Amino acid sequence: MPLVGFVFSLCRCCNKCGGEMHQRQKKNGAALKSYFTLSLLVICIFISFGIIYGFVANQHIRTHIEKTRKLSESNFNDLRTLLNATPGQIDYVLDQYTTTKARAFSDLDNIKLLLGDGIFKQLKPRVVPVLDDIKAMAEEIQETRETLVEVNSILTDMRQLSANLSNSLSNVKGNLEQALTDPMCSVHPVMTTCSNIMNSLSLLDGSIDFDQLPSLDEQIGNLNDILQTNLSSLVQKGYRSFNAIPGMVQNETVNVVSDVKMTLDSIGSDIKNISKNIPIQDKLSNFIRYLNDTENYIHRHLPTLEEYDSYRWLGSLVVCCLLTLIVIFYFLGLLCGTYGYNQNATPTRRGCVSNTGGIFLMVGVGFSFFFCWLLMTIVVLTFVVGGNVEKLVCEPYQNKMLFQVLDTPYLLNANWKYYLSGMVFNKPDIHLTFEQVYSDCKENKGIYATLKLENTYNISEHLSIKEHTGNINNNFENMNIRIDNIVLLDEAGRRNLMNFSSSGIDKIDYGAFMAATGKNPTKVNLLSFANDLEVKANHLPPGNLKQTLKNNAGILRNIHRDEIIPLQKLMSAVHQKLKELQQKSSGLGVKVANIIRFLDSAQDFITNRISTIIAEESKKYGNTIISYFEHYLQWVKISITEQMAACKPVATALDSAIDVFLCSYIIDPLNLFWFGIGKATAFLLPAIIFAVKLAKYYRRMDSEDVYDDDVETIPMKKYGKCQYWFS
Template sequence: MALLLSFLLLLEPLGDTSALGPLSSTKGSDGLEFELPTTNYETKDSYKAGPIGGLFKMVHVFLSVVQPNAFPEDILRKVLQKKFDFSTEYEKIIYYEIGIIICAVLGLLFVFLMPLVGFCFGLCRCCNKCGGEMHQRQKKNGTFLRKYFTVSLLVICIFISVGIIYGFVANHHLRTQIEKTRKLADSNLKDLRTFLNGTPAQINYVLSQYATTKKKAFSDLDNIKPLLGGGIHEQLRPKVTPVLDDIKSMAEAIKETREALLNVNNTLKELKRSTAQLNTSLSDVKRNVEQSLNDPMCSVPPVATTCNNIRMSLNQLEDNTNLGQLPSLDQQIDNINDVLRTDLSSLVQQGYKSFNDIPEMVQNQTTDIISDIKSSLNSLGSNIKNIGEQIPIQDKLSNFMGYINDTETYIHQNLITLEEYDSYRWLGGLVVCCLLTLVVVFYYLGLMCGTCGYDRHSTPTERGCISNTGGIFLMVGVGVSFLFCWILMTIVVLTFVIGGNMEKLVCEPYQNGKLFQILDTPYLLNENWKYYLSGMVFNNPDINLTFEQVYSDCKENKGIYTTLKLENSYNISEHLNIQEHAGNISNDFKNLNVNIDNIVLLDAAGRENLMNFSSSGIDTIDYNVYLAEMGKAPTKVNLLAFASDLEAKADHLPQGSLKQSLKNNAQTIRTVHRGQVIPLEQSMSTIYQSIKELQLKSSGLRVKVANILSSLDSAQDFLKTRISSVIVEESTKYGNTIIGYFEHYLQWVKISITEQIAACKPVATALDSAVNVFLCSYIIDPMNLFWFGIGKATVFLLPAIIFAVKLAKYYRRMDSEDVYDDMENGNIGFHRHHSTQTV
């Protein structure tokens, strides 16, 4: 009970405070992260007895058999309510303690009867009674009885030895654990100091994180141009940018079309000149061949036939194209030049600039409102600081630190006395174990000497010295047992009653929480208070604050605020209401007014320029006529093939000027092909591709321009009708982001203070260390194991005495013995023979 009241004193100074516990981490949006500093404690929150724990459990099972009754909650409540008056509840107390009482009574009977029995046994032995006569009667089953007594005594001695070992182990374990008490106390006190010293700094840390939040918010406010302006710009971009990109592409297409028209027109003029030159060259060749065919040899058969064939083929040496009939593109070029007098690209760039200036416009128009918002945030910081100052923790912590110091002084002063007394207890326990060890050693020596020295062929009066010594050891063991067993049993009874009740009434109910349920009984500890703990903490006993709930919450490492329900004295939720603190900020963002209605993507001049381009006539050009002419061969016949054929025919002619002239003309035709036809073919192929591209660009020009103008009108209308809603949407999103930082921060502050700051596990650990570890594990468990082992050994001394006395007759040297005579008639007689030796 004193330990539990100390726990109350531990909690009282923190009745209206908050302190910081271990690690807490909260990560918000946009990388805003808060993390409480980690607090490390030395004391382990669990205790394991080690290998000896199995022996402790065995004793617990024995106590459960002796004391099977459930924890007497009602009895304890009534006893506490009546100020420990046991008179009215003695019957129930006796019923609950009946198992322990019976065992204690049996132990006391043992204490009173064993000295009396030993005294009577000694007198009887002195009178040669009770086996005191040094005469052993011969029995037919004597050998069996000797072996039976030997085995029985050996088994009993083993049981006694096990009990003695339990006693030695328990005695040593208790001393070892007492030596650890100072370290355990220092560890718990250090953890409590860490718990207290770290709390104010960590509360300040939580409140100081407002600076981090404000820095993040100020950064976003200073970057309103890319954040808010950029957000508005990105919302409008999908509708606006494609239109401007199309107009920009159309401006480039106008320039490319002019270049293409100029290229086609100039190339066409060159082709016409090249075709005229080709016609002249072919006419010259044709005339030269005809002059050669006027040679007199052409009248002589068969040359005449060849000449006629050549003359008939000369009609193939002609131009195959009608390029001269193709119309000129000068008019279309003039129209495009008129269109290009207006710089459409420059107009588009102005549209881009007007649209891309939105972020800059937003920044310029929000300078004043951003300044107001920053002022509101600074004011919010002052409010947060005031909340920290309103938590009354510093004074309470300094008082509680005094409790810790006083407790430490008390423990250190009394630990010396405890260790001194424990040394006496350890010495006494060692003496007790040694007395039992002495008894069992006498028995073991008696068994060893008696068994080893026994000669079955020797008569009782002739037994050897070793055998006789074994019997004497057994009787010495019996005598020592009678002298000290009642003292041992007295110690066993006292430790059994104390240790058993402590285990059943303190240790077990503490571990299963029933002890806390007793303390939580309304009006128990104070007849005027319904809940004692809330009466101490809040001076309001009607608040449902129980020891069991506080202990379990501390065990789960919850914060003091939640554990002690401190919202009844200081409601942090009311003071950290974001709507209260951020109301002005929200209003500032609602008053955010950005005007960007004067965006013009393309002015009237640009529109007119596009219309003029669509009516420039390039889409009405008959490109197929040009393509048909450009797709023809420059000549009607392949000049190379014609030259080869002419040369072959000349080879069939006889040698002379005709043959040579025709070969020269064939060579001239080849020269014309290489010098004029091939370049002409290449130029026609190039201009063919240019015309195809120009045809592709001009295809559907009016529809393309109409679509661009329609998209332009749609985008411009979108800017006029929707830009205000986009601004409101993005402004709201931007404002919510800024406020969200503080919502996240205040939520983290609330969670930290209510759930994580001053996580009171060290308090629960300290209470566990005092009750569960020090009292129960360090003291009660070894004490119970000690009386269990010593009691077991002492109880087995009783049958050991009986068997030792019986067995000693078979080992000791007798004064007289029975001598048997076999009669002739079959009758058996005997007489007593006296030995001359003395025993």
Template sequence: MARTLSFLLLLPGLCGNSISGGQPSSTNTPGDLNYELPTANYETQDSYKAGPIGILFQMVHIFLHTVQPNAFPEDIFRKVIQKMFEPSVDFDKPENIILALKVLNYEIGIIICALLGLLFVILMPLVGYFFCVCRCCNKCGGKMHQRQKENGPFQRKCFAISLLVICIIISFGIFCGFVANHSVRTRIKRTRILANSNFKDLRTLLNQTPEQIQFILAQYNTTKDKAFSDLNSINSLLGGGIHERLRPSVIPVLDEIKSMVTVIKETKKALESTKGSLQSLRDGTAQLSSNLTDVKASIQRSLSDPTCSVHPASETCNSIRTSLSQLEGNLDLSQLPPVDRELNNVNNVLRTDLDGLVQKGYQSFNDIPKRVQHQTKNIVADVKSILNSIGSSVDDVTQQIPIESTLSKFAVHINNTESRIHRSLHTLEEYDSYWWLGGLVICSLLTLIVIFYYLGLLCGVCGYDRQATPTRRGCISHTGGVFLMVGVGLSFLFCWILMIIVIVTFVIGTNVEKLICESYANRKLFQVLDTPYLLNENWQYYLSGIIFNKSDIRLTFGQVYSDCKNNRGVYATLHLENRFNISKHLNINEHTESISNEFENLNINFNIVLLDTAGRTNLEDFAACGIDKINYATYLSQTGKHPVKVNLLSFAYDLETKANHLPPGNLRQSLKRDAETIKMIHRLQIIPMEQSLGTLRQSIKTLQHISNGLMDRIAKILTSLDSAQNFITNNITSVINDETKKYVKTIVGYFEQYLLWAEFSIREKMVSCKPVATALDSAVNVLLCGYVVSPLNLFWFGIGKATVFLLPALIFAVKLAKYYRRMDSEDVYDDVETIPMKNMENGNNGYHKDHLYGIHNPVMTSPLHR
């Protein structure tokens, strides 16, 4: 434990001028950066598990708590440690007497058990001696004569069962002894592996430290590369941010103007279509009127034929003559004014390239990122220079850690410590062989005694003949009784020696378990060691006095152990900020302020014109082109009419039908020719005119739709244009400033997070002292308590139980042996109920009760003759 503790105290040298800082709220950096300091995988387990044997250890702990229920005596322990550092101790002082009384009061349970053990050690040889002398004098049951009693069989069974139960209890104690003895041997063999594992972890810790420092430096390069990437992308990040801020105000206006360009072109197309359709209809109407007049005249000439005066042809001719009034035009195109003026106005509007002007507005707005990149070249170069200087500063800080020289010295110390421990392990393994051999002898001796008892019970029970008299008992039964007496003799001979061993191991094991193992497990031992001015009367805190030569810094053993157990870095564990403060050397504000100052000098100028005066005038001219004044109702009314009052195709078919009712001759043929002419007029003139009417109607509807609210729409566009232009003019500076702050915050955020992470890693993670806490646990909790003390306590617990129960075992064995051994004399009985002879042996004038053995014994041995 002392070597491990000295190793813990030497750890500050590993960090030398280590660095410290506040823990960041998050170790995650903006963007895609995410730092994670590489951690080592250590071989040694954090916790120790006893395995199945732990149940036996727990049983011993319950017994120890019963014997010693007192809590850890912190005050007594402190005073004892203080007395240890005094040059001389006067035991006559009242305070020392009081301290001794407190120690006795704390140890009262152990002392009572030890005194009982000493009483056992003293009395057992004496009792054995007097018992042997008494038996040699034919007393204490030494005379080979057994009186027959009515309850004799019952006593024999009770004695046998009691001895068997006691032997089983003794066997369990011997089993515990064997298990404990084997456990010590097997676990001591693991000690070398455990020590090698701990030293390997310590070397891993030392070897990992330079890698961690290089990793921290490498992460700065990663951060710088990310920042450089953002600086090189200032057009998309800063310029894009400005562009996106202005987009909601600019793009909708430009899109509206661009859509208006399409509307103007559609208006021109509709006006041209209207003009062409009107001209086509006028020409077609004149030609149609002439053709219809000619057809009507032809039909009338045909109807002047004499045949029309004869009935019934006259009725058909009259019907045809009446329908000729329908062959007239139905359109009045004189009501449709021309659209030449409106078309000329629109053509004048289109002479200005409004589409090109809108594209210039788009281009002016979309050039913002490119202008930002062009106007920030010098600033970006200056910021990159500052970032490179921060890297040099971080490198200088890490170089202040004398890592190479310190690690080499500390590695030498570890090697020396390992050599000493391996030499000690060799001695420990040698002593363990002696311990194992001695424990084996002790357990074997107890095993021999209990084997004699088991053999005595086995032979006695199996060889016992209820029909045999005491003088005629069988050889097997007699041998059983002899085995029992041999066991009794061995018990008297060795039990007091075994008890001496039990007392010594009990006192040592119990005190080590209660004062060291339990206090180490519940950290109360650290609380005692952390008492101010305890280990050094001039130092308030011992660790801070050793490390910093300033004992007023609160640095305790318990805190150091807890931090190391939680895998915390040496810097934070040992409060090394009192030696070197990283916050002064990695001043975040000092480095980031210079970056912010560079961007404060940023001067970006934009001259964004969404639409110039020519474009604005062009929109106003289009609004005043006159399409809103066209009489669309008249146009729609005329275009909804048929070119002729009657459907010529139906009229022609009807004419043919009526002609067929006339008698054959010139009249019929003439009317049929006129019908064909009408069909041809329909095909060649009416159908094209219907198409022209449809085109004209669609164009008029398009113009009507465009003209509907045209003035308001253009006025709204011009208002939005003015609003957007004013927003750009008045707010561009604030937008640039806001986006610049965001951009700078992102760039600075990388390094703020990196510096915070670097500070946190060096303070909390780098040179994690967990292997030290694990080594201390291995030395105390595993090796001392788990490998030595717990098996030692189990050993004396098992052997002590077996030894204590040898006392009742030998009593029952002595009682039971007389039921199995062959006697030299016995009481005599007749086959019939008789009065037995007077018992001359014990001088009793009374008489035995009648008892028949089943056979008659004619021989009588004098009670006084053996």
């Protein structure tokens, strides 16, 4: 480009290559000027965009280089946290065995509630209802006896009241018969009234003879004999015997609980020894050395990098400023030429501003020739570096093709199939690849699973539940719990129930009692009889007869109030109690037989099935204890193999070094820089052409074409002060 510019300058000095200061008049001259102006303006705008890209990319690199120290420190802090926190994580996971053991010890100490109550609840549905029925039957015996005694007492009172009522009615009847012998009864119409009263006196008698009712003394005597045996006490004894099962279980399992606790203590010692054999800490310890060396190297060379970057920044700034200067000359030329151009002025009489615009354009052309080679060289160099690193490192890293290349067998070491496994385990045949390690770390998996440390120490074998809990299973399977001498109801209680069923309660003549107590104590309602007697007395003439009848009517009312009503209340009470007793005693023999049958069934169930229930509940209880350790060991396994020492900081550090620092901080801005500068440089070439063409229209010419409008147009050239006419 400088050579071409030199030749171009010599050519113009010889009045060639547009160097002649003469502008020929053309019909499309105005259109060409506008075309050249617009084209150069558009080109300058494109060049300006390229320059802006260059400035932005240059500053972007500088800004992010300044962030490199903070980025590296953040990643190193994360890596050190990973290295320093891992031993504490291992200890924390293994120390949680104490919590699991405490939970198991708590259950062992509460074996009475957990195992004993489990056995108790299995038997309860078959036993407790029978004992409840027997208890209810014992209460029923007592209530029946009390009811019969009360009824018998009421019957005595009723007989007494009935006898008194009969005497009272007999006295009233005698008084009325004597009163009706009065002489007035022979006088008509009093005779008719007396006759009617005499005929109704037969109704003044009692309607019930309570002495005819059967006696209840025999049944009461039978119940008294039955109550000699305290059935309620026997039932409570059965309750206590049954409720003692949890306590018996606790007493029978003292030795088993002690053996299981010893086994759990030994498991704790085995689990704590695992932490010493897990190779995670060893692998991380080797990594600490590489980490320290890398950190020291970065801290040692980072100031040098920042110093060199300042030189790069300054050089790139100079390049962008050179391009900016060229574009400024072009813009000034366009500005001065456009605003200073006078359409009416001839080429030799153009103004100073227009001429200055043309000079600015030619200066821009001169600078373009002078510096374009340098810009091209810089574009080529930055393109070679940025483009190749982008295609060979950045893109393969993002799509993981770079890892596939590194994982190619025997590539990094001719004697090793897999380089990473050979470096980590010294076993190059283990399929451990960079891509797999990076992907696992990206997913924040643990070092154990990522580096496949099971090839060194298989933790699954050492955390096998069978290895640690086999003795516990044996202890619970061989546990011998003897629960004997559970008697729900002894023979005395059974005889008591049988005696109650044959006590005759259900054979009482309830019908006779119901009929007797359901009647009215008298043949006639005494109140109605007294009222009728008083009405008849009121129709009689005054005298002794009338007064006697009224007095007896009052006596009958008093008898009803003082004797009939109390007797009716007693009869109603007896009627209700015997009715309830009849309902309770209905089917008494069947009820007792059913209770005895259910009692025998429950007793047989306890005797024959309790051993099976004990075995089932013991197995369930043992599985509960073991499940604590199954869950704990499973959690330990998952924590160590998948969660502990999560290696995402490693993937993040690698991403920071390659994807962020190299690609985002340096290569991407570098590619933007060569793209912007290259774009601007490429547009400098057409800009030179259009600037040279356009300068002809802005600069003041030495000669011009002259036309005579009156004659045939003859062009004229003017050279200095001499004019030549030629056709």
